[in-house]
Every structure is written in C-alpha cells, then in structure tokens.
Amino acid sequence: MEYSISNRMKAVKGSAIREIFKYAADPEVISLAGGNPAPELFPAAELSAIAADLLTHQPTLSLQYGITEGYTPLRDALKKRLAEREGIGRESDDLLIMSGGQQGIDLTTKVLLNEGDVILVEEPSFIGALNAFRSYGVKLVGIPLEEGGVDPRKVEKAIAENENVKAMYVIPTFQNPMGTTMTLEKRKGLYEVAKRHGLILIEDNPYGELTFDGSKLPTLKSMDTEGLVVYCGSFSKILAPGLRVGFLCADKALTARIAVAKQTSDVHTPMLTQLLCYEFLRRYDIDALIEKMRATYAHRCDVMLRAIEQYFPKGVTYTRPGGGLFIWCDLGHGLDAAALAPQAAANKVVFVPGSAFMVDGERPTSTLRLNYSTMSDERIVEGIKRLGDLFTRVLAEQE
C-alpha cells in the first residue's frame, strides 16, 4: 500500500537528534547530544507524596475529564507567578495549560499561519519548533543569530523581502542551541519592528529561570502593549519534563482560538500531571528547587568550558552561556560537523551537528551543540577530551 501523505507533512523528517540517540544507548558512549534536565534533581519524593494524596483524596478530580483550558487553580497560580516575576499579563491576556511548551508553539502555528506563509526564525534554532512550523507547510526564513541576539534591522529587512511574513519565533534567553541571550536593546528593537509590521512574536522561554548568576532581562511579553507576543513556558526544565506540562500566555482573542485547536487535539492536558504541578507550587518551594538547578548547571557549564579551553584546538570558538543547558561551538576551517559526527561516535562521544538546527538542514556547517546538564564532572571532561583529540587530529590533517 502506497500512502498519499499530505503536502504539509511530506517534507517533515524526524529529528536528526533521535538518530544520534541510538549511539547514546551504549553506556561507554558519552553523550553531549541530549537536552535532558538532571534527573537527580527531580523532586520525586515530594511528587510521590502528592500523587498518593491526590488519588486518595481527590480521585474524581484527578481521573475524570477536565476542561480544555486547564485546571483553573494552576492557571491562576501561573498567572500570578508570571505577573510577579516577569511582568507578564495584561487585562486582555489569558493563560492556557499546554501539554508541554512545544504544544503552545504547535497550536499557535495551526491557528495563525496558512500553508505558504512565512515565519522568521533565529538561525540556528530549536529543531522541535522548526519541525512544528514545517508540519503546517509554513516557509522558514532564518535570521542569523549573533551574540546578543538577532539584529532587528535584519528582521525588518526580511519582512520587506518576503511575502506573507506573519510571525517570528524567538528564544530570547539562553537560546537552544546557542546558549546566548538577546540584549535589552535588541529586545526593545525587535518589539518595535513587530509593532510597526503587526508581526506576531512567539516567545519561547523554557530556560529563562535557569540563570546562573540570578540576573534576568525583561521578556518580550512584558513589553507587549499591542497583543503581539505569544509567550510559551514549561515545567519541563524547572520541575520534570516527563510530566509534559507547559503553558501559553497571549491575548484572549488568540487563547480562545488556541483552546478550540487544543480541544480537537488532546482535549486537555492530563489532570494528574496538572495537579502535580499545582500542588508542588502550593506545598513546596519551587524557587529553592530552581536554585539547586541553577547551581548544578552553572557548575557543569563551567567544567565544560574549562575542559574546552584545555582540550579543544586553538581557533575553535564557543559561546559562554549565562544559563540554560547548551554551549555552541564553531570549528571553523570549512569543516562539516555532521561529517565528523560518525568519527566522534566511533570514539564513543556524540554531539548534535549544527545543521540540525538550520533552516536548510542539508547545508554543511562547522558548528555543533554541546550539552552538559546530566553528567558528572568526569564524564564532561572525558567527553570534551575525546572530542578535542578528534578535532585536533582533523585540523592537523587539513594543514
């Protein structure tokens, strides 16, 4: 049987990262390819107590159908938290519970973009979002991501040069994959461009709380006087990703449409996982937990950066993230990181080549993404050493 696949899905491939994970199953392989949070920080004992309590004392609430918009007390708690900490939430905004931050990106695209419309993206950008846009037949146009964020003038130029530019997707803080953060000036500049052109900004902020030194820049949503910003957040990196609980804050006219789209998709996010998030917020100190995560990731990032300094050949450049889970490296010298990945795997270390995060995933690039969040210091150092040996050898062969 030959299936006739829809035009929108025809070109969408599975994530290249998943192929790399096949190697990572070998315990001798050091994977710098992941993006998982550190499992030893999951508050499992607390969640276990909450789950038993909920299923014993509120079984119907935990197990019966819920409403599509999400569990009201959780929505209220998140609205309060976002207002207090991020200055997010105008009178005209509402907040929906999503099945992970990714669902917010997916449904916003479904509601706002037609096939053939253009979305601007930072390049490189998060592969899950790129594939969500592709899966609706939306055309991607990349704006090069520099240290300090995309240049708002380049965004304005792309709007002028392309037809039907409807939206831009950005991760302003501790970007995936680059680890960089958009400056305040560029945030303001980008919002002004959006305002001038009626451009919707999808602001994805899963890593914002994982700031190493506690410093924080205003979100785009906090500047949103016009209802242009759709803000996507998640419990994945501050509690546990397997729960698949995220949220979306946008103008009510949009959230009403997104709720209809969610109703036809998974009806609602599971009640039990929503209740676990709500009760954790209510009974425990999530900020103390986030503080532990910050310290852990800051330390591991530092270990990786020192190892890179020691073992990577001169001339390799890399970002110095202020938070989040990723470092971005550029090998330069016209090298193709994707072509080096199998050699690295043979040396028992894996990474994600930069091409996976590009609009055109086939074009060779000398860049790659490294993750430090789940490993011991020793594994991080050993992984970087193995990569450094490979890169040194390859560069020597080139000369």
Added chain:
Amino acid sequence: MEYSISNRMKAVKGSAIREIFKYAADPEVISLAGGNPAPELFPAAELSAIAADLLTHQPTLSLQYGITEGYTPLRDALKKRLAEREGIGRESDDLLIMSGGQQGIDLTTKVLLNEGDVILVEEPSFIGALNAFRSYGVKLVGIPLEEGGVDPRKVEKAIAENENVKAMYVIPTFQNPMGTTMTLEKRKGLYEVAKRHGLILIEDNPYGELTFDGSKLPTLKSMDTEGLVVYCGSFSKILAPGLRVGFLCADKALTARIAVAKQTSDVHTPMLTQLLCYEFLRRYDIDALIEKMRATYAHRCDVMLRAIEQYFPKGVTYTRPGGGLFIWCDLGHGLDAAALAPQAAANKVVFVPGSAFMVDGERPTSTLRLNYSTMSDERIVEGIKRLGDLFTRVLAEQE
C-alpha cells in the same frame, strides 16, 4: 489588535456541548448531556499505590523525557491484548501511544489529508472528530447512519460523487452519539468498498469493550489485509479519561509519519500516565474492572429506556444500545431539538441537540443525544420525566 486567523481554523467553533455544560454546573440541573464515565468506578486506590511506587522506585523513568512512540512495555502489552481479543495487528502494523484517542484522529488527519480533501463521516458522528477534520480544512461529507450502520452502497456513491475522497471516519461499535452498532455484513461490505477505492478507514473504538451482554463483532482492523484501517483506541472509557492515554494501530509506513507529527505536537504522552496504565494492566485485572463498568452501564441504560417508555410521548423513537454510553432520540413532528434545549434547561434538565453531531450544525433536527453513565437511577428517571413533560407539552401545543 485584529488577528488574522488561518483558513483552516477560521470556521472551527468550540464544541456546542461545552455551552450546555454551563447549565450543568447548577446541582439542581440534571445533565443528560455529558459523556463522562462513572467516576465511582475509577480504580483510584490501585492507581494511588502504583503512582507512589513508581515515583519512589522509578523516579527517572517516571519524570524524564520519553520517546515519542510511547513506553515500549505498554506498547507491547497493548499489541498483545489487541491481537488476542480483537484479532488486530499484522506483521506490517505498529502501535503508538497517543494522548487520548482523539490525538490519533487528529494526527492521522494531519498526515493524510490536504486542505480541500474530503472525509466521509457517519451522520451523526462524534463532534470532537468532526472538529478535528474541520481544523485541517478538510471537507466533511455525511453518510446517513442507520440502525445497523451506514449502507456501503451509499459510501461508494459518495466516493463517486465527490472529488478527492481520501478517508472515512467510523465508530462501528456503540456509536457516539447514536449508540448503534454496525452489522458484520455491513462491516465486510464497507471494507470491500474501501479496498476497491483505496479508501482509508479511521476506525474509532473507544466504547467497544463496554458491551452489555459480552457479545462482540470483529473490528474493521481485524479484516484489514491491505493496510487501509487506522485503529484508534483509548483507556478513557475502560480506566480513566483524565489520564489522556490512547493508542493507534496502523501500518508501519503510517505510524512512522504519525510519530513525526506527534513529535512536533506534544513530543510524547506523559511518562507517569503511560506507566500508570501499564502497571495497572500488569498488576491488576482490568477485565474485572471492565465487567463492573458493563454491568453498571447496562443497568443505567435499562433504567433510562424504561423511563423513556413511561414518560416520553408516543411517536418519539429511540435507539436501544447494546453497549456504550448513549441513547439517541428522534422527536419527529418537524420539531427542532436545539430550540427546545433552553426550555429544557429552564426545567433543570439538559441534553445535546442532534445538530451538534451533524456536518451542517445549523440545520434544525428533531434528534437529540441522552447520556446515562454517571447518574443514580433516581436522577435518570427524574431527568427523563422532566424531558417527557416538556416534549408532551410541546407536542400537544403543535396539534
């Protein structure tokens, strides 16, 4: 701010059923409008013990990212169950875990149907599925649902009369909203039509296990020699709907595409809810639980049918379901059930008018759906009595 909504989502309204639920919040109102399973049958104590155990002894598995296809032991257990009980699963088939049966319908549409393509549906049919199809700009063509199922000749006629008919959506067993079951002969006939025309059949079977007398007809998927049937199932009606765990069985060439679509949507179904389903299957006797549900719903259905006989005016016709959650009534006499719904609500009883389940939801119809699954005998009888009084009065006024 005026948002420009995508063409695919422009025409999709929220479910009319949700508006009716506003009345149902009043405890004096008897709601015959729902579709919830009976919460007193949720195995809350067992799920509480499993949840505490999982989060204590397998915290990383329960809380870390999982794979998009679903938790492998759960997939294997479901494959085995479907093979043994439903004769489902050829060598070339695979099974994916979905976030509710609805997600299977949603993603199958996304992968197979272009905007403007036609899907055939039983009329009336499940509103969540109809809205999922609409949300991808797919055109609905209704085939009248008769006792014993749609007429395969009418399906073939609709294929001939419409361009780009790609698929048909059917609930062959204890249909929502009609409560009827497709005969074996019509199942065979429909599959033959599908085979002749390469028509994909989306077989939705959430109620199949809720058979009152234990009898069961072969699923369409069990006849599927050609890979034409996408089978959607769910734990919602046999365990608990708030968990949002469903599954989909189809040819591997399709499941591979559907997995890519799921990856860009909610990445994966939550690990904890998948593990709860798996461990419940492994540690407890789900068939004993289903037996309790069958007995409960058979009793409540019988109570409602007897009350209808007693209190509804002569000439009102209704279905006698062999399982599931719904009875379908036709008031006849050119009455518009939607126009009567507000009067019923004023009399403290609510139902869903048949128009909600039609391709053209604006066209008046004398039909309505009644649900009996969550109420005491007294409430069922009182609800039907209130409706009967209203219908008797309205019909008397007509004469």
